Every structure is written in C-alpha cells, then in structure tokens.
Amino acid sequence: MKTSCSALVGAMVPELRVGNEAGVLLAVDAGGTSTRCVVVTPTGRCLGYGRSGSGNPVAVGLEAAGTSAAAGAATALAHAGVPADGVRSITCAMAGVNPRTPVEVLLRPVRELGVTAAPLFRSDLLAMFFSGTYRDTGYGLVAGTGAAAIRVESGEVVVSADGLGWLLGDDGSGFWIGRRVVRAALADLDHRDGPTALTALLLRELGLAEPSGPPQHGRAEVLQRAVEALYEMRPVELARFARLAFEAGGDATAESIVGAAADALVHSLDAVVVPEVRGPVVLGGGTLALHPTLVDRICDRLSDGGAAPEVRTVSDGLVGAAVLALRDAGVAVDAAVFDTVTSTLAALR
Amino acid sequence: MKTSCSALVGAMVPELRVGNEAGVLLAVDAGGTSTRCVVVTPTGRCLGYGRSGSGNPVAVGLEAAGTSAAAGAATALAHAGVPADGVRSITCAMAGVNPRTPVEVLLRPVRELGVTAAPLFRSDLLAMFFSGTYRDTGYGLVAGTGAAAIRVESGEVVVSADGLGWLLGDDGSGFWIGRRVVRAALADLDHRDGPTALTALLLRELGLAEPSGPPQHGRAEVLQRAVEALYEMRPVELARFARLAFEAGGDATAESIVGAAADALVHSLDAVVVPEVRGPVVLGGGTLALHPTLVDRICDRLSDGGAAPEVRTVSDGLVGAAVLALRDAGVAVDAAVFDTVTSTLAALR
Numbered sequence: 001m002k003t004s005c006s007a008l009v010g011a012m013v014p015e016l017r018v019g020n021e022a023g024v025l026l027a028v029d030a031g032g033t034s035t036r037c038v039v040v041t042p043t044g045r046c047l048g049y050g051r052s053g054s055g056n057p058v059a060v061g062l063e064a065a066g067t068s069a070a071a072g073a074a075t076a077l078a079h080a081g082v083p084a085d086g087v088r089s090i091t092c093a094m095a096g097v098n099p100r101t102p103v104e105v106l107l108r109p110v111r112e113l114g115v116t117a118a119p120l121f122r123s124d125l126l127a128m129f130f131s132g133t134y135r136d137t138g139y140g141l142v143a144g145t146g147a148a149a150i151r152v153e154s155g156e157v158v159v160s161a162d163g164l165g166w167l168l169g170d171d172g173s174g175f176w177i178g179r180r181v182v183r184a185a186l187a188d189l190d191h192r193d194g195p196t197a198l199t200a201l202l203l204r205e206l207g208l209a210e211p212s213g214p215p216q217h218g219r220a221e222v223l224q225r226a227v228e229a230l231y232e233m234r235p236v237e238l239a240r241f242a243r244l245a246f247e248a249g250g251d252a253t254a255e256s257i258v259g260a261a262a263d264a265l266v267h268s269l270d271a272v273v274v275p276e277v278r279g280p281v282v283l284g285g286g287t288l289a290l291h292p293t294l295v296d297r298i299c300d301r302l303s304d305g306g307a308a309p310e311v312r313t314v315s316d317g318l319v320g321a322a323v324l325a326l327r328d329a330g331v332a333v334d335a336a337v338f339d340t341v342t343s344t345l346a347a348l349r
Numbered sequence: 350m351k352t353s354c355s356a357l358v359g360a361m362v363p364e365l366r367v368g369n370e371a372g373v374l375l376a377v378d379a380g381g382t383s384t385r386c387v388v389v390t391p392t393g394r395c396l397g398y399g400r401s402g403s404g405n406p407v408a409v410g411l412e413a414a415g416t417s418a419a420a421g422a423a424t425a426l427a428h429a430g431v432p433a434d435g436v437r438s439i440t441c442a443m444a445g446v447n448p449r450t451p452v453e454v455l456l457r458p459v460r461e462l463g464v465t466a467a468p469l470f471r472s473d474l475l476a477m478f479f480s481g482t483y484r485d486t487g488y489g490l491v492a493g494t495g496a497a498a499i500r501v502e503s504g505e506v507v508v509s510a511d512g513l514g515w516l517l518g519d520d521g522s523g524f525w526i527g528r529r530v531v532r533a534a535l536a537d538l539d540h541r542d543g544p545t546a547l548t549a550l551l552l553r554e555l556g557l558a559e560p561s562g563p564p565q566h567g568r569a570e571v572l573q574r575a576v577e578a579l580y581e582m583r584p585v586e587l588a589r590f591a592r593l594a595f596e597a598g599g600d601a602t603a604e605s606i607v608g609a610a611a612d613a614l615v616h617s618l619d620a621v622v623v624p625e626v627r628g629p630v631v632l633g634g635g636t637l638a639l640h641p642t643l644v645d646r647i648c649d650r651l652s653d654g655g656a657a658p659e660v661r662t663v664s665d666g667l668v669g670a671a672v673l674a675l676r677d678a679g680v681a682v683d684a685a686v687f688d689t690v691t692s693t694l695a696a697l698r
Binding site: 270 | 447448475500507508509512514518528531532535536540565566567568576580584587
C-alpha cells in the first residue's frame, strides 16, 4: 500500500526526479515523545511522512536523537519515493541545540542514509508557531511535558520566557501539573491537606490498593509504597499523572491545579507580549492538545477585559518545520502555500 | 591530646573495662551531611565522640552509609578508649530503614571493627526529638535538606507528616527554599517576574557574570548558562541555595519565600498535632539551626492566638540517639540523666 502510493505521488510530481535542480526539502520536528519527518517540494506539497522515537537531545542524548531523526527521515523518503540524494536541504526543529552543540554527532545517522544536504537547526517552539500560521509575527505558547512562550517577529524568535525544564521552570506544563497532582494526593494520605479524588486515581495508576500493612514510623503503608514507586521513576515521568487532573471532574483540588496551570501559562505569555506587536497566538504541545479545558481557560484569560486575540491550537510542530524548510529555501510562504502544506500533510498522516 | 583525654576518662569510669557486664552503648546519628557517633555509659555519661561522612542510605546507598557509621564508631571508641567488644548495644538513628532493608549490608563495616552487639534501628526524626527533651511525649519538626513533622507518644513516633523527599514533599525544607530561590532568580532573568536581589546572589554563586554573548532563541546568554550549570548538579543540591533567601535581607521575594517556608512547616506540624497530646515542640535540622529568622517565624505562628508551646531548637540528633540507646537498654531517662548526656557530650565535641 505504501509503495504503490509513493510510486503514484512520485510519478505525478516531476520535480522529484534525482538530479532535478530543485530537489525536495526534508523537515524534521523532533519532540520528546516522538520525531516526525516530512518530505516537501518547494511548492509546499508534502510527499512523504515518517514517525519515529524521541528526538529531544536533552531527554535522550545527541546520538539517540540523531538516530530518531534518521529513522523518521528514511520512512518519509521511502513514503515519498525520493532517493536520499534528492534532498536539497534539511531543516530540523529541535530543542536544546546551541552553538556549542556538536551537531556532527546528531547528523551522523542521517549522513549514513546518504543525505548530504546542509542542515539548519531551528527552534522547536518556532516550528510550533508556524504550524498555526503563515504570518511571520505573533506569539507562541507551548505546553507539553515542558512549557514556554515566545514572541515571533519577521519569522524569528526574538524573546522567550520559561522553557527552563522540569526542575527550574516549565510553569503550567504537564510535569508541573503532574507533580502537583502527586503531591496533593500524598498530602491527602498523610492528612496535611484535605481529601481529594486525585488520591484514588493516583493509587489506581500505581497499582496500589488501600492500606494493608501496619504504619511504619507513623506513616501509612500505602503512602510508603506510593513514595517508593514514584522515586523509582525518572522525575520528569511525573508528567504522566497530569491527565488525572482532567479526569477528576469537579474535584476542587484538581480544578485548582488546572486553574493555576492556566494562570502560569498566561503569566509566561504575558512576559513576551508587547502591545505594538500584534499577531496570532498559537497554542501547542501535548498538554494543551489533549485538554481542551485548559485551552478554554487560557482563552478566557487572554480575552479578560478586552477583545480576544486570534488563537489557534496545533498538535505538533511538523507543519511549521515544513514552513521553516520552505522559508529557509527562500520560498515566500503565503496563505496559499500554507494551505498546500497543511492539506497535503493531513492527507499523508 | 585525644589519647591522654581518653585515657583519663577511661581511668575514671571503671564500668568501661572489657568484660564488665554493663558495657557501653554505641549511639549513631546518621545524617545526610555527616554521621555522628557517641559512646555512652548506662548512667548517661558520654565518653567518646566521632564524626564521619554521609550516613543516609537513601542519599549514598547502604554500603556507604554503613562505612560512615563504622568510621564514626571507630573514632568514638578510640576517643573513649573502649575496645570493640566492650560495646553492649548499638542504636542507630537513620532515615529510610524499614523491614525490607537488608541491614546486614549496613552492618558489615561495623562488624569488621569487632563490634558484635545487636543493633536497633530508630527513626532519625525521633532522635532529633529526644535531642531536645527527656519527656516521652510531644512533637518534632525537622527541616534540613528535607522536612517532616512527628507526634511522639510513650517514646515512639505515632504519626508523621511529610518527609516525602525533595520531589514529592519536604515542604518548607532547604531544598524547597533553594528551589524557589533559583526559580525566582531565573524568572527575573526572563522577565516573567519582577527583579529580586536573589538574581545577583545566584549568579555570583554560580560564578556567572552579567550577560556577555548574544541571546539564543530569544533567551539571554547568562540565563542559558545558569540553566546549564544548574542541570549539571543533582536536583537535591539546589538546597545549597536556600541560604541566599536569608542573605537577601529586605528583598520582598526572599522574604516571601522564607514566610511561605515557615507556613509550610507549621502546616505539616498542624497535621500531627491533637489537643489532647501536650508536650514540647522540638525543632531540628540544618535549615532551622542555621536560620533563626525561620525559627522566629515558626514560633510566631505557633503562638498565634494562644499560649506559645514550649519550643526547643537542636542542631542534630546525637543527644537523642544516646537517649534512645539508653531507653533501649532499659534506662529510665529523666531530667538528671538527660542533663548528664547533654553536658558530657557538649564537653567532648
């Protein structure tokens, strides 16, 4: 099925042929959960799509991030029916790449595919922004496992706020919510705080039943077992408990956590907004994409006491990575090109 | 000096002789920063003191904790001029020991010293409590790197609150304060929050000067470097920045962090207090011992709207480990015995 589809698309688009001067562009959206790749023509037509594992070098290391990017690229190229030497440029939207990053380590697996084009590394937050708009000025607010806000002018990130990681920042993120969910449940178990529906949800999630053994040093056995189970995880994995805040419908503690997360995210956005720069607000990241409640609360706060800005929600940064690849290749991405990218990519996924 | 002193004390106390049925008691107070050991007679007279490295098995592992305990014990025995086979019992106040802990791993280095006495493991929080009082009923509130509250009845911890570690609890602890200090400074650097004196203090602590390079992806270079330096530490090391909150005299953000820490600690204490159980409140742990401001704030809150309870502050749990050793040996620890322990131990340190 994949082969025949690729062959068909390849046959329909002459510019793909090896040796064609235009060539195709390879766009990579490297995320913490998965990496997404798309092969796009200079006209904005998406020809092949590939998905692989985590591509966040901060989370999994440079080598693993490079391997994920290469795996996604190989799938996308095969899907498109384009050989490696037909790739004219690589644009990689990835967190944590700076001038001190040894990018040759990242690139090695891609080079081994036979892709020799020069790479450009772009902000993953900027890719998220351009997944929601072709306009080159506006704001982005991303909440996945982490959280950050950006102001975009002339197609570049000019100011960012937060995005400092689970330990130092990421206010309002999936980790931030998940950690509060866990702490609220544990504070219920040792009676520091009042009862919350989150406790039963957390214990179920951890596979722990009600207390069975005697307390140790004045601590309930179920609490001790929960603490031990939670410290066996990597800290950032507490993000997986964020969804409990949205499942505990009506629980006052859960509502308060979700409300505080919305406040925290708007607070980060406020730090980058200036009245003289107007444009759409693009909301992205898994925590926002999965929880419309949180988006509704953010929209409510954004429209407090004034006209609501134009808000768009996107699920990942792949459209934007393709837009950045086009912009990097000198293509003027207008509404029509943007529509071509979004519609052809949607048809591939 | 040490040798002559030990010889003198040994000569004065006949009950120390090898083969004496009474023997001496070895008390160990195993903390995260250091381990303290004392050799005490059944009358409460402290004969030898030793100090070694971290003895918290959660922080450094069972083997290293056992090695620290043995090193401290060896010093204390040499100081006392007591041979290993003169030790009649070992009482070890240590966090994180439960019925599933393989204590033989912990004990191996102590056994290698020739100490064959049976060990008793006791709560480090209970040892902190008994460092402040001989009475067997009351409350303990400890804030070092971590934080916890306990209610003590008939010499045992009957209820505890918090003490759940840096990621899941420890509200008001050194880590909790240090993390807030760092987050406030970083939120100042990217203009999410207002300016605070903590920023300059943190940057000085990290050896970072003012911004020197251009921003990356809209983030100031000094912020990026601070984030990288902080993630190179183990998370729990953020506790070292707690003292900045006390050094930033008059800074509103710092004051607010210290006030919130006091509130959080009193909140944990409130969770264990019941009106029918009266007794002293013992405050312990490095964060409280080093910062009288925090103790004052806690005392203010404890006396809100009523008579202030009797509050005592202790610097570590070694007196209490000796008291527990005596109690475990069947000695009735009254005010006189307690005074003997505290005065003879103070003379040794």
